[in-house]
Amino acid sequence: MMSFLNNLFLMPLANSAAPAGTENVTHMMTELVLQLAVIIIVARIGGYLFQKYLKGPSVLGELLSGIIIGPYALGSLNIPLWGPLFPPLDSSIPVSTELYSLAIIASILLLFLSGLETDLKTFMKYSVAGAVVGLGGLVFAFFLGAWITIPFGIADSIMDPQALFLGTIATATSVGITARILSEKRKMGSAEGVTILAAAVFDDVAGIIVLAIVVGMSKVGAAGGAINWSHIGFIAAKAVGFWIFFTVAGLLLATRITSVLKMFRSNETIAALCLGLAMLIAGLSEMAGLAMIIGAYIMGLALSKTDIVNELQEQLHGVYNLLIPVFFCVMGMMVNFGAMRSTLVFGLVYSSIAVLTKVLGCGLPAMLMKFTPRGALRIGFGMVPRGEVALIVAGIGVSSGLIGQDVFGVAIMMSMLTTVIAPPLLIKSFEGGSGVVGGSKEVKDDVMSIALKFPSDSVADFICGRILNAFRNEEFFVHGLHTDTPTYQIRKEEMTFTLIHDNENITITTPVKYQLVARMIILEEILTLQDLLESVKDMKSPDSMGNELMTGFF
Amino acid sequence: MRDRQQFFSRVNMKLLKLITEQTILLNLVSTNKNDVIREIMDSVISGTTDIDPANSDHIFKELLVRESKMSTGMQNGIAIPHCKSQYVNTMHVAIGISQSGIDFEALDGKTCHVFIMSLSPINRTGPHLQFLAEISQILSDERIRDRLLEAKTNAEVVQIITGT
Numbered sequence: 102m103m104s105f106l107n108n109l110f111l112m113p114l115a116n117s118a119a120p121a122g123t124e125n126v127t128h129m130m131t132e133l134v135l136q137l138a139v140i141i142i143v144a145r146i147g148g149y150l151f152q153k154y155l156k157g158p159s160v161l162g163e164l165l166s167g168i169i170i171g172p173y174a175l176g177s178l179n180i181p182l183w184g185p186l187f188p189p190l191d192s193s194i195p196v197s198t199e200l201y202s203l204a205i206i207a208s209i210l211l212l213f214l215s216g217l218e219t220d221l222k223t224f225m226k227y228s229v230a231g232a233v234v235g236l237g238g239l240v241f242a243f244f245l246g247a248w249i250t251i252p253f254g255i256a257d258s259i260m261d262p263q264a265l266f267l268g269t270i271a272t273a274t275s276v277g278i279t280a281r282i283l284s285e286k287r288k289m290g291s292a293e294g295v296t297i298l299a300a301a302v303f304d305d306v307a308g309i310i311v312l313a314i315v316v317g318m319s320k321v322g323a324a325g326g327a328i329n330w331s332h333i334g335f336i337a338a339k340a341v342g343f344w345i346f347f348t349v350a351g352l353l354l355a356t357r358i359t360s361v362l363k364m365f366r367s368n369e370t371i372a373a374l375c376l377g378l379a380m381l382i383a384g385l386s387e388m389a390g391l392a393m394i395i396g397a398y399i400m401g402l403a404l405s406k407t408d409i410v411n412e413l414q415e416q417l418h419g420v421y422n423l424l425i426p427v428f429f430c431v432m433g434m435m436v437n438f439g440a441m442r443s444t445l446v447f448g449l450v451y452s453s454i455a456v457l458t459k460v461l462g463c464g465l466p467a468m469l470m471k472f473t474p475r476g477a478l479r480i481g482f483g484m485v486p487r488g489e490v491a492l493i494v495a496g497i498g499v500s501s502g503l504i505g506q507d508v509f510g511v512a513i514m515m516s517m518l519t520t521v522i523a524p525p526l527l528i529k530s531f532e533g534g535s536g537v538v539g540g541s542k543e544v545k546d547d548v549m550s551i552a553l554k555f556p557s558d559s560v561a562d563f564i565c566g567r568i569l570n571a572f573r574n575e576e577f578f579v580h581g582l583h584t585d586t587p588t589y590q591i592r593k594e595e596m597t598f599t600l601i602h603d604n605e606n607i608t609i610t611t612p613v614k615y616q617l618v619a620r621m622i623i624l625e626e627i628l629t630l631q632d633l634l635e636s637v638k639d640m641k642s643p644d645s646m647g648n649e650l651m652t653g654f655f
Numbered sequence: 656m657r658d659r660q661q662f663f664s665r666v667n668m669k670l671l672k673l674i675t676e677q678t679i680l681l682n683l684v685s686t687n688k689n690d691v692i693r694e695i696m697d698s699v700i701s702g703t704t705d706i707d708p709a710n711s712d713h714i715f716k717e718l719l720v721r722e723s724k725m726s727t728g729m730q731n732g733i734a735i736p737h738c739k740s741q742y743v744n745t746m747h748v749a750i751g752i753s754q755s756g757i758d759f760e761a762l763d764g765k766t767c768h769v770f771i772m773s774l775s776p777i778n779r780t781g782p783h784l785q786f787l788a789e790i791s792q793i794l795s796d797e798r799i800r801d802r803l804l805e806a807k808t809n810a811e812v813v814q815i816i817t818g819t
Binding site for chain 2: 573576618621625628
C-alpha cells in the first residue's frame with residue numbers, strides 16, 4: 102500500500118535505479134518507525150499516569166496502553182492517507198514481525214537484568230527453604246491451573262496443549278515486581294524477603310524447564326500420534342542439562358570474563374559486550390530447544406556476583422527504559438477482547454486459582470520451614486505476581502500456535518490481575534513483627550565502620566569526591582545509590598564497601614577482613630590533601646581573582 | 656600459594672610476581688631512616704630498566720615528602736615507605752630486612768625490621784595501595800614476621816611472603 106504521504110516524504114530517498122524491493126522495505130521501515138513512535142509515547146505516558154494516579158506499577162499502564170492502541174482496538178481504525186496503524190494480521194501474532202522482534206529483544210534484556218538483580222549469596226543461603234517453597238507453589242499452580250480447563254470445556258484432559266500451557270503460565274513468578282516492593286519496603290534482607298527471592302528464582306528456573314517440557318509435549322501432541330515419553334525425557338534432560346551446564350560454567354567463569362572485559366577500561370564497552378554475551382547465550386539456549394530468555398537469565402545470574410554488576414545496571418538503564426515499555430505495550434496489543442469475551446468467567450476463575458495456589462502452595466511449605474503463619478502469608482503474597490514471565494510464556498504459546506487467542510487473553514488477564522492484587526497485599530502483610538519462629542534471623546556479614554568527621558558539609562562533600570576517586574584509581578567500581586543521604590557502593594571482586602556522606606560526616610562500612618585496604622586508600626587520600634592546602638595558599642588572593650572576574654561585567 | 660589467597664585478591668596474586676629474589680635485601684646496612692629508604696630505593700632502580708637512574712634523587716625526594724606527612728612506620732616492626740612518581744612507569748616492589756632494627760618514627764615507637772617499599776606510576780590506575788594493604792595483612796601475623804627475620808636466603812623470604 103503506497104500512500105500519498107509515503108510518496109510525498111520518501112520520494113527524495115528513492116533511487117530510480119533501486120531494486121524493486123526497496124520501496125517495500127522503505128514502506129515497512131516507515132511503518133515500523135511510526136508504530137514505534139506511537140508505542141513509545143503512549144506506553145510511557147500510560148505507565149506514568151498509572152504510577153502517579155493509580156499508585157500501581159507502571160507496567161500495568163504500559164499493558165493497558167497496548168490494549169487500547171492495539172490491532173483489536175484503536176489500532177485497526179483507518180487513518181486518512183495511511184490506513185490502520187496496527188492492522189490486525191491473520192497469524193498467531195497479531196503484530197508485524199519487525200515489531201515482535203523488538204519485543205523479543207526487550208524480553209531478553211529484561212531477563213538479563215533480572216538475573217543481574219538476583220543476589221546470589223543470599224539466594225544460596227536460603228536456597229533450600231526457597232526451593233521447597235518454590236516447588237510447593239509450582240506443583241499447586243501447575244496442576245490446578247491445568248485442571249481448571251477441564252470443567253470449563255477448554256481442554257479434554259490436562260495433557261491437552263492448552264491445559265499444559267495454562268498450567269505452565271500459572272507457575273510463573275515475576276522476580277522483578279516482588280523484588281522492587283521488597284527493596285522499597287527495605288525487606289530485602291529479612292528471612293521472608295530472601296526466601297521469596299530464592300523461591301521466585303527457583304520458580305523461574307523450574308518454570309522454564311516445565312515450559313521446555315510442555316512445548317515439547319504440545320508439539321508432539323499437535324503433530325498427532327502417541328506421546329513419545331522418551332522424547333520428552335530427552336527434552337527434559339536437555340533443558341536441565343543446558344541450565345545446569347551454563348549456570349555452573351557462568352558462575353565459574355564470571356570473574357575471568359569480567360577481568361578480561363575490564364581490560365577495555367570503558368564501562369560503556371563492558372556493558373555492551375556483556376549484553377552481547379547475554380544475547381549469544383540466549384541464542385544458544387534457543388538452539389538447545391529452550392526459550393531465549395533462559396540464556397539471558399543465566400548470563401545475568403552469572404554476572405550478578407561480579408564487581409561490575411552495578412555498572413552494567415547503570416549502563417543498561419537507558420536501553421531498559423526505552424525498550425521494556427515497548428515489550429509490555431506489544432504484549433498488551435496481543436489481547437483480543439473479542440476472543441476473550443467468551444472466556445471472561447473462566448479468566449476470572451483462573452486468576453483466582455492463580456492467586457490461591459501461590460498463597461497456599463508457597464505458604465504451607467513455608468510453615469514447615471520455620472515460618473509463622475504471618476511469615477508464610479508474606480511469602481505466599483510475594484509469590485503471587487506473574488508479571489512479564491507469564492506474558493513471555495503465553496507469548497511463546499501463541500506464537501508457536503499451541504494456544505489460541507482466547508487462552509492468550511486469559512493469560513494476560515491473569516497476569517494483569519495478579520500483578521495488581523499482589524503489591525498492596527504484600528505491603529500490608531509486612532506490617533507487624535517477625536515472621537520467623539523464634540524471631541528474625543537476618544543475614545549479616547562481619548562488618549565494621551570507619552567514621553570521619555569534617556568541619557563542614559562542603560568540606561565533607563569535597564573530600565567524599567576525592568575518596569571515591571581514590572577508590573576508582575585503585576580500580577574499584579563506584580556506584581551511587583538513589584537514596585536521600587548520598588550513599589555509594591564501592592566494589593571490586595568480592596570486596597564491597599559502603600560510603601555514606603551525611604552532612605559533615607563520612608562513614609565507610611567495610612568487611613572486617615578488608616578493613617586494611619579501605620583504611621590505607623582513605624589515609625593516603627587525606628594525606629594528599631595537605632599538598633592541596635599548600636597549593637591553595639599559593640593561589641592569588643580571592644579578592645584579586647574576584648576583581649579579574651568582575652572586570653568587563655558592565 | 657593456596658593459603659595466600661585469603662590475603663590476596665585475584666588481581667594481586669598477579670602482582671605477587673613483582674616479589675622476586677632480585678628485589679629482596681636480606682641484610683640492610685643502613686642505620687637511620689633516610690639511609691634505609693635510599694638503600695632500598697637504589698636497589699630497585701639498579702634492578703630495572705624502567706627507571707632512569709638520573710631521576711633517583713627526584714624519587715628519593717618524593718619518598719621523603721610522603722614520610723614528612725606521616726611516617727609509614729606502622730606497628731610491630733613493619734614499615735611501608737612508598738610514593739607515586741612521574742618517573743616510574745610500572746609498579747615496583749622491594750623488601751628489606753634489618754636484623755638490628757632502625758628507628759623509623761613508627762606509630763608504636765618501636766624500631767622497624769621489615770621494610771616493604773613500593774614505587775608506583777602517578778597517572779595510572781592500579782591496585783597499588785591495595786597491594787600494600789594486603790602485604791601488611793600478611794605481616795600482621797607474628798609468626799610470619801619471626802620467620803622473615805630468621806630467613807637465611809632471598810628465596811626463603813619470597814617463599815614466606817608469596818607462599819610459593
